[in-house]
Structures are given as C-alpha cells and as structure tokens.
Amino acid sequence: MLAKFWWGSNNGTSKVHWMSWDRLSIAKGRGGMGFRGISDFNISLLGKQFWRLLKGENSLFVKVFKGKYFPRGDLMEATLGFSPSYAWRSILSAREVVSRGLRWRIGNGSQVRVWQDPWIPSSPTFKPLIRQENVDTGLYVSSLIDHDLGCWDRQALSILFDPHDARSVANIPVSRRCLEDKRVWHFEANGEYSVKSAYHVLGGDRRSNDASHSGSQRNDFWKLLWKLPVPAKIRNFVWRLAKNILPTRSNLQKKGIVLDPSCPLCQHEAESAHHLFLNCEFTRRMCFSPSLGFRLPSNVEIIDWIGMILRGGNMLVTQLQITSMWKVWNVRNNCVFNRTLEDPAKVAMDTVEVIKEFNYANPDLAKKKMATDEADYHSPAGGVTIVQVDAGCYDNGVMAMGCVVKPDGNGVVMSACRREQVLVNPNVAEAMAIRWALSLMQAIHLDNAVLQSDALNVIDSIYGLNYIADLDPIVADCKHLITCFRNVSVSFIGRRGNVDAHHMVGVGRTLGNKTWIGCIPNLYSSPSCINSVVAPLS
Numbered sequence: 365m366l367a368k369f370w371w372g373s374n375n376g377t378s379k380v381h382w383m384s385w386d387r388l389s390i391a392k393g394r395g396g397m398g399f400r401g402i403s404d405f406n407i408s409l410l411g412k413q414f415w416r417l418l419k420g421e422n423s424l425f426v427k428v429f430k431g432k433y434f435p436r437g438d439l440m441e442a443t444l445g446f447s448p449s450y451a452w453r454s455i456l457s458a459r460e461v462v463s464r465g466l467r468w469r470i471g472n473g474s475q476v477r478v479w480q481d482p483w484i485p486s487s488p489t490f491k492p493l494i495r496q497e498n499v500d501t502g503l504y505v506s507s508l509i510d511h512d513l514g515c516w517d518r519q520a521l522s523i524l525f526d527p528h529d530a531r532s533v534a535n536i537p538v539s540r541r542c543l544e545d546k547r548v549w550h551f552e553a554n555g556e557y558s559v560k561s562a563y564h565v566l567g568g569d570r571r572s573n574d575a576s577h578s579g580s581q582r583n584d585f586w587k588l589l590w591k592l593p594v595p596a597k598i599r600n601f602v603w604r605l606a607k608n609i610l611p612t613r614s615n616l617q618k619k620g621i622v623l624d625p626s627c628p629l630c631q632h633e634a635e636s637a638h639h640l641f642l643n644c645e646f647t648r649r650m651c652f653s654p655s656l657g658f659r660l661p662s663n664v665e666i667i668d669w670i671g672m673i674l675r676g677g678n679m680l681v682t683q684l685q686i687t688s689m690w691k692v693w694n695v696r697n698n699c700v701f702n703r704t705l706e707d708p709a710k711v712a713m714d715t716v717e718v719i720k721e722f723n724y725a726n727p728d729l730a731k732k733k734m735a736t737d738e739a740d741y742h743s744p745a746g747g748v749t750i751v752q753v754d755a756g757c758y759d760n761g762v763m764a765m766g767c768v769v770k771p772d773g774n775g776v777v778m779s780a781c782r783r784e785q786v787l788v789n790p791n792v793a794e795a796m797a798i799r800w801a802l803s804l805m806q807a808i809h810l811d812n813a814v815l816q817s818d819a820l821n822v823i824d825s826i827y828g829l830n831y832i833a834d835l836d837p838i839v840a841d842c843k844h845l846i847t848c849f850r851n852v853s854v855s856f857i858g859r860r861g862n863v864d865a866h867h868m869v870g871v872g873r874t875l876g877n878k879t880w881i882g883c884i885p886n887l888y889s890s891p892s893c894i895n896s897v898v899a900p901l902s
Contacts, residue, residue: 766868
C-alpha cells in the first residue's frame with residue numbers, strides 16, 4: 365500500500381515500482397529515502413516501553429508490570445508466565461532489539477559480571493570476545509579495578525584476557541569516585557534508548573551489505589545531496605537520477621515496455637541517463653550557452669559527475685549545474701508529451717532564474733557559512749590565573765594532553781604535557797585532559813583560576829547542561845576536584861584561543877610526560893626550553 369502511494373497509480377492500475385521497499389527504507393544518508401518499515405518501527409516503539417520497565421521508573425505502569433510478571437527477578441531474564449496479557453507479550457517481544465544495544469557503563473564494577481554481562485563498548489557483543497577455559501563465572505568487574513589508584517589493574521587484565529580484550533577493557537574510563545554501575549543504550553550518546561536508533565539497529569543487518577550505500581565516500585555523496593540548497597523537488601530528482609530510476613526510454617525497455625528507444629531531443633542515440641545528461645547535443649548546447657558556460661565531460665559515469673558537482677567549491681556553480689539537469693528532464697518531458705522543443709539558450713536562462721528566485725526566497729540557505737571560531741579569549745579579572753588545556757587522539761592508540769598556565773592571562777608560568785597508551789573517543793580524551801589539568805592545579809596549589817577548554821560538550825556535562833553516558837566516571841571526578849578549590853571554574857574557549865595548549869598536545873605525543881617552567885617548548889627552534897624540563901606532574 366505504501367509503495368503504491370509513493371509510485372502512484374491510475375484508475376486502480378499501479379505504476380512502475382522502480383525500487384524495492386527495502387531499498388527505499390534505507391536511511392537517506394545511505395542512499396534510500398528513509399521510509400519506515402511498519403513492523404520494525406512497531407518493535408522499536410515497543411522497545412521504548414521495555415526500556416521504561418528496565419530502568420525501573422517510579423510510575424504506575426512499571427509497578428503493575430513488575431509486580432505481576434517479574435516481582436523478584438530481572439526483566440532481561442523474565443518469562444511470559446501463565447496467561448500473559450497481550451500488552452506483556454508485545455513488550456517482551458522487544459527484548460531482542462533492546463539487548464542489541466544494552467550494556468553497562470562501569471562505575472565501581474560491583475554489579476557487572478565479567479563473562480555474562482555486556483560491558484565492553486568496543487566489542488560487537490559488549491562481552492569479552494575470547495573466553496578462557498576454567499574461568500570463574502561469578503567474577504565481577506570490581507575485582508579488575510585498582511580502587512586506590514582509580515584505574516584498571518593491568519596485571520589482572522593481562523592474566524585474565526587475551527591481548528585484544530585486555531586493551532579494550534583498559535580503554536574504558538574509570539572513575540576515582542565510587543560510582544554505581546549503570547545500564548545504558550549504546551547507540552545514543554546520552555545512554556537513553558531512542559526509537560530512531562533502535563529502528564536503525566533492526567534494519568542494519570539486512571542493509572549492511574547493500575552495495576548502493578557501501579563506503580564512506582558514497583555515504584558522503586548522499587549527505588551532500590540532501591543538504592544541497594536547491595528546491596526539494598530538484599533534490600528528489602537528482603536522487604532518482606543517481607539511482608538510475610528515471611523513466612528514460614532505455615529503462616522503460618528494461619521493464620518490458622515496447623517503444624522507440626531513441627533520444628527525443630536529438631534522435632541520435634538510445635535515451636539513457638548517461639546520454640541524456642552528458643552526451644545529448646541539446647544538453648551540451650544548453651550548458652555551454654552564455655548563461656551557464658560550462659562543458660560536460662563524456663567519459664565519466666553520471667553518478668561520478670554528480671559527485672564532482674556536489675564536491676565543487678563554488679556553491680552557486682553547484683546549484684546551477686544540478687538545476688540544469690532538472691531543466692533538461694523537464695524539456696525532455698515537454699518534448700515527449702507536448703511535442704514541443706524549447707531553445708537551449710532560453711532553457712539556460714530559465715535555469716539561472718530558478719536559482720535566483722530560490723536564493724532570494726531562502727537567503728539563509730543560499731549563503732550558509734561555516735561557523736567561524738574566532739579567538740574567544742577574554743582577559744580574566746585581576747589576580748585570576750588562566751589554565752588552558754587540550755587533548756588529541758591518534759590512530760596508533762595514543763592519547764596526548766597539553767596544559768599551559770598563564771598568570772592573569774599574560775606570559776607563561778608553566779607548561780606540561782602527558783601521553784597515555786589508550787584508545788578513546790575525542791569527548792573522553794577532552795574530559796580526561798580536564799581531569800588531569802585539575803589534578804595538576806591541585807598539586808601546585810593553584811586555588812584562584814579559570815580552566816579553559818575548547819570541548820564545549822564536556823564543559824556542559826560538568827555543569828549539568830548536557831549528559832554523555834561514557835563521560836560519567838570522568839565528569840564525577842572533575843566535579844569533585846572543583847569542590848576542592850576555593851575559586852576555580854571551567855569555561856569554554858574557541859580553538860583559536862587555545863593554540864598554546866593544542867601545541868603542547870603535539871609535544872606530548874612526541875616526548876611523553878614532561879613539564880616546563882616559564883616557557884612553552886618549541887621542539888624545532890628553541891632547544892633551551894627542552895633543557896628546562898623538570899619532573900613530570902601527574
């Protein structure tokens with residue numbers, strides 16, 4: 365029914381369905397139209413109710429279902445029971461999709477079993493990939509944490525796990541505070557279940573091998589297309605062209621329709637998408653007319669040509685070239701159904717007018733600019749020390765941190781860097797850098813200061829304006845450290861104002877844990893700064 369509505373019908377007769385419903389249901393960023401399959405969407409909605417039961421909300425809904433169906437057990441192990449209601453059977457049917465994204469966020473590890481529970485974010489199953497023989501199945505994650513130092517017991521990890529699993533566990537951030545373990549939804553940053561992400565999880569297995577959207581470069585193509593500032597009908601047209609599902613005469617012949625295959629505009633070749641939009645004499649004359657003034661290639665595939673247009677540097681040129689294709693299709697249809705052929709130069713001028721009108725009506729879309737990150741530096745109040753911090757992640761599993769201390773925002777009192785062999789995402793790295801900088805400030809008794817970072821997400825998490833589940837352990841440490849000072853706050857600074865700390869990240873990547881007094885080291889032109897190295901601060 366939905367497919368018939370999309371492709372249309374006349375007097376009860378369905379039109380040609382140019383693409384299967386499964387392919388149409390693929391996300392727009394991966395080459396589909398993002399339509400929802402009713403069955404998967406229904407399961408995703410039921411998963412929301414399952415998640416409410418799992419989180420144990422203090423509501424009548426949770427109390428009734430928990431009291432009747434799993435009063436003393438865990439929802440993940442609950443059974444249908446005797447004479448279950450339709451609602452309970454429906455909710456329990458969503459357990460499988462919830463289990464695909466459910467994992468534990470490690471706090472103190474006292475509730476999480478090492479071998480039975482999902483808790484390793486980088487593992488496909490969130491469990492250890494390789495399980496050794498004769499292991500203690502009742503072992504809890506808390507036994508793998510050195511609670512005095514607030515870090516993993518590396519020796520215990522190397523004994524218990526194979527090297528890959530040991531590295532994966534060591535990459536999980538651990539709090540120095542005694543946090544409780546928490547169940548989170550892996551596919552959302554805030555750890556809360558969402559219908560949208562669950563729907564994509566359900567459809568992921570069936571669509572992961574679809575060649576039409578494989579590869580990051582092709583995914584980039586679709587994202588650029590749907591963000592293009594042209595009328596929606598033109599974006600829809602270009603999507604059909606890129607998918608080769610326009611009703612050209614060659615495509616109609618493939619569907620078994622008997623007709624003259626020659627191009628209606630030039631009558632020289634069979635009408636395919638490649639010929640009509642790249643080789644047709646009418647199209648070439650139109651594009652090379654004074655109003656447009658560009659030549660068409662003849663030795664590339666149509667989808668590659670569209671990709672070249674989308675990745676072009678001039679937005680106005682991109683708009684005109686894309687719109688010219690849509691105008692060619694309109695001219696072609698007018699020629700087929702109304703037996704009239706317009707002048708190529710006039711069509712080119714009409715193309716320019718379409719874009720002029722669109723840009724006039726949508727100035728914000730047409731003149732969209734990248735957000736400029738100006739040097740967001742403001743001198744602090746007198747007597748307040750500025751501490752700037754930054755972090756960087758590298759492909760070889762190395763994370764580096766850099767910190768610069770400036771009295772009253774002028775000069776340099778101290779600079780420091782640190783390197784750790786850990787593979788984390790940028791948000792976690794920035795949070796770890798802020799925690800390290802606060803510890804450093806505590807070690808040198810810096811009690812009246814402003815700590816500046818360019819990681820707005822992390823700063824918002826510290827002040828409760830944002831929530832990112834994986835940052836929980838580190839944010840808890842940062843909040844505790846801030847309470848230990850008399851007057852210390854954390855504030856945002858743009859990247860251009862944080863260049864010194866960013867430079868120290870590069871130094872840390874090269875030299876490891878070092879501290880300099882009175883200068884910022886330059887590894888290439890200031891060897892005297894290297895000689896001023898003192899004992900590293902941790």
